[in-house]
Amino acid sequence: MDQLFHALADATRRDIVRRTLDGSHSVSALAREYPMSFAAVQKHVAVLERAGLVTKQRRGREHLVAGNPAALAAARDALDRLELVWRDRVARMADLLAADASADNSPDNEDFR
Template sequence: MVKYDSTPLDQVFHALGDATRREMLRELASGDRTVSQLAEPFAMSLAAASKHVKVLENAGLIQREIRGRTHLCRLDPGPLARAKEWLGFYERFWTSRLDVLDQLLRDDARHTTAPSPTSKKGKSHE
């Protein structure tokens, strides 16, 4: 795995870029889970699940509490809120662009008159 320095937001998007980690976060949204519980739906080893948990933890998306041999994971929604805020800019950008397009289409529809259908009579060949 390539290691690089990145901003916290980069780490959040990297963590969210994997479907398994997104599903783990979804599970954690309904309550704390052990690493074993997070691994169970994916039929993966504890080592593989731990690697996913570590990525989520490095991104600040979860907090892990160690109780003996049990690792309990808890969702930390703060970084998700920052990601949502960052994405909000693009939501506003596209909404305004689509509003302009909608207005242009409405204006065009008002100024365009539908051509009246003309019937062409074919010559009959008798």
């Protein structure tokens, strides 16, 4: 997961993933879309490939890049699980704060008098 989220942390890489989810694109065609060198786009693709977000296939002289929707689904699942954990923690904190507030306002509380 660390590699996956590291790869998605960069806007260019997120855009490459978005573009490649609809089918294969050559690295050279992708490189024309960005204000950077071909080599820089190749490096972004390599990071995405190591993270499993894209696959690269050679066809003749071209390297074709295709997005991997299953990897994005895994990222989504991980984020959904984290969301549930944090929602539960926040709910428990709210319950504790509410219980503490009601104890502070209790007539039995000497500080209240």
